[in-house]
Amino acid sequence: MRRPATANVAVCLGVLVLVDILRVWLPAIITIFGQAASTPAELMGAFALLWFLLPLAVPALLRRTGAGPVALTAVVVLAVARLALTATPGGQLQLYLASVGLLAGLVWLTATAHTTVRPVPGLVLGLALGTIAHTVLGTYDLVWRGGWAAWTVSVVLVGLLVAAQARTPTQPVRAADAEDSAGVADTWPAVVQARSWLLVGPTVLLSGMVALSPALAGATTSYLFGAPTRRLAESTGGWGLPEGTLIGLAVGLFVLTALSRPHRSTRWWGPLALVVGVLLFAIGWIPALAPAILLTAAGLGACLALAGATTGEPAPAGSVAARRRSYAAAGGMLVFVVAAIAYYAAYDLGYPNGWAPVAVAGLVAVQASRPAPGAARDTPSPALRRAASMAAGGRAGRLAAALTALTVLGAVQIPGDSDDPAPRSAADPIRLVAYNIRMGFGLDGRFDLAGLVDVVAGEKPDVVVLSEVDRAWLLNGGHDTLALLARRLDLPYVFAPAADPVWGDAVLTRIPVRHAETRALPAVGAPTGAQALAVTLDLDGRELVVVSTHLQPPPDEGPVVQARAVASFATGYAGCRPLVVAGDLNTEPGEPAFAEFIRADLVDALADARPLPTSPADAPHGQIDHVLVSGGITPRDAVAPRSTASDHLAVAVTLAIGGGC
Incomplete structure (x- = not known):
């Protein structure tokens, strides 16, 4: 089954909008549902978990309705909710609009997994473009800004998403594929496809917390202007070259490693870099934050490349393989919310929380490095594999360099802080x-x-x-x-x-x-x-x-x-x-x-x-x-x-x- 370009575009734009929704929904759980810490943390966790459990029912629904109509309907609801969030005055309406938008996004993701074999290209480009936009905006999202410019960009974005989803072809399930026959459920490509979708949720978490966080990069750079031995951060003069360089390098490494064809002889370094990078982040040692960002970005991208790499033709979108992918996508997002709750609830309940992102990194590393059953079948010749690797690496390198430059230049254009402070007389109040x-x-x-x-x-x-x-x-x-x-x-x-x-x-x-x-x-x-x-x-x-x-x-x-x-x-x-x-x-x-x-x-x-x-x-x-x-x-x-x-x-x-x- 060929992967249409529109499917990659739809995944890219869908991830962009879904992350936008998450940036509203996550704080709404604390500030609106949590009522300034008056709501028990356990109740907030149960409320958050509910929205991620509901999509687990979607794969069964798709057997009766088909994935195309469900995905398109979900995208329309997602688009409407995203635009409505900019107009809402806040309060309970904001909380439930964000929740409906989140659920629509999760349903879309689950339905898309039913018909789309490889999510990695769209996922990687969606997260990279979202990071660039977040950097250029100084981490102040369009959804909060309002104004004609923010509305224009938002309308264009969701319009492109709906159009891309409407043009994405779907493959109907054949009756023969609906049977749980050997060779469809257990082929290596089917396993690899499900593995790629399983990693979507963990990737969103680790990229947002560490690898592709412009705010973390900016805070890290500001410590360099202070004194790390005193654990102090100072103004850096705005989002200038140092911060743009750090997050730009992270974006470039992530895209380059994710979109290059992995070499079997180096498949160990990506999982190792990911786990080490997240460990450095988890220990909270300030001088280690910059290497933590870069290692996590490179390692996460490499793990996605390993998990999504296939040889030979992928399995057809039959019901068994498709349901496997759908459940994997929903399960991966469940990992996202459980790990996020486990990590941040520690600041209310008081327990060590560094293990949560490390456990997620370990999951990604294991899934990426785990040999797939039947991996030796349909393997191209070494010469053909080297040629494909060089071609993929060249395209990914050019794209990574372009995205890095765009991130750096976008950050430099944001105005800086004030000039040097002027002396003040002690006589002045x-x-x-x-x-x-x-x-x-x-x-x-x-x-x-x-x-x-x-x-x-x-x-x-x-x-x-x-x-x-x-x-x-x-x-x-x-x-x-x-x-x-x-x-x-x-x-x-x-x-x-x-x-x-x-x-x-x-x-x-x-x-x-x-x-x-x-x-x-x-x-x-x-x-x-x-x-x-x-x-x-x-x-x-x-x-x-x-x-x-x-x-x-x-x-x-x-x-x-x-x-x-x-x-x-x-x-x-x-x-x-x-x-x-x-x-x-x-x-x-x-x-x-x-x-x-x-x-x-x-x-x-x-x-x-x-x-x-x-x-x-x-x-x-x-x-x-x-x-x-x-x-x-x-x-x-x-x-x-x-x-x-x-x-x-x-x-x-x-x-x-x-x-x-």
Whole structure:
């Protein structure tokens, strides 16, 4: 059976749109269904799992209806849902539109597997083009942007998808093929075809988490501008050449290895590179992130090439082989969601999670390297195999080089951050904003970059302290929220990781930063990690210390131990210099954890404005976001501007900097 070009185009565009849907659906599970962590993690997991279990019923349906009508109907629903998500105001409507779109995408994928033998070319190009677009957009997806340009591109994209699917021919099942006869169910090509479809879900997961994540590449590059030994990241001047080079190389390696014909003598290196790359990512060692990205990209592509390589003619699209492929596609996406839940639920439930992506990488490696039954049959001559390998490698190399260049150039074109910070006089008051931004998602569940910028910029801050900063989590859509905000606020940043290298706290300021240091806080049973980031600001020869932190209380207790650790670290680091401690402290004034800061001779800078509730944002009744200062600093004009761009309100205060101790 020949593979029509339209089938590859349909798979490519379908993967693009499905990943777009996933970038909305995954965070909606947390922000809308999860209701700001008030919904049990087990219930959220069951809800997520349900949508991936339903497509397992599709192969049986296809025996009666045929794959063509089901795939086309599913694509139309997928296209409508994708466009509707840009128009929806958020909330429950967004959650269920994304869920319907996700289900339609999974049904389309399962039906497509019924009629399409080799998914690898379309899958690889779809993920590569999606990565390029995500990079050029600075990780701020079209679905969240709105505006005529985003609508135009979205309409064209889904229109092309529907047209490609409508033109994709399907092969009817012959009566003879419907029997479970030997030679159809057990031929090597049939096994290989199912194996390729099984790896679609794991490939989407590993590419989104590691191999093809522009946000992870950007965060990794920003660490190179900081000091890896201090585990700090700093502004890189925008999405310039270094970040574009890293993600461009990853795209090029992925495409080159995936679309080249593998050599039997080197079939060991792809699985090994994949497992090693994901292991480096899982251990969270910052200097290893760049090689982790490149190794995972090359290894993942090589494994896809191994899993999808066939010799001789592929098996016909009979019912047994077709059902095998359909179940494999649905099962692979089930692996995607189970592994994603297992990995990210650890940040709510508190258990080691590095094994989840490593287990998925191991699955891919085993499937790619496992010899297929009957592999020796219908094998071309060595000369013919070498010629085919050279031809495939040449085409893949040219395509990989073009995609790499496109990624790099697209990244370079995005504007950078501000110029070098200007000195600031100690006599000038400083406006400080502290904000828990909930990874950029508002109460309506939409990625509300504009709302966050409005709140912060409206206070005309000199220093911004941010909590819950996400720089690459697939669960949150794969955005580099910090870089997006820093560019729009025109403020350089210093970032310190807490839970892992791409989730933590930040300080943004145009005041020159002379030194910075981060200190990990004791976990004491809290599932999510915590840290304290201290930066030294140069006020025209005098120094001000600002400490950004986000305390994580253990279950049913206050964050007393962490508060004591922050107070000790902050006062010790500052010495006699003026000191500000700010962030989401998860404690109310007067509670034991708050008292630890008062005991360290810090003053509540928001006391004169109380009551100043900050949580929850739509009906605030508790104040858990704070600014505390040393005795030589005089606070005034404290406010908590109303907004639903996060589940917290920001707090802002003007500080007159006096002498130290």
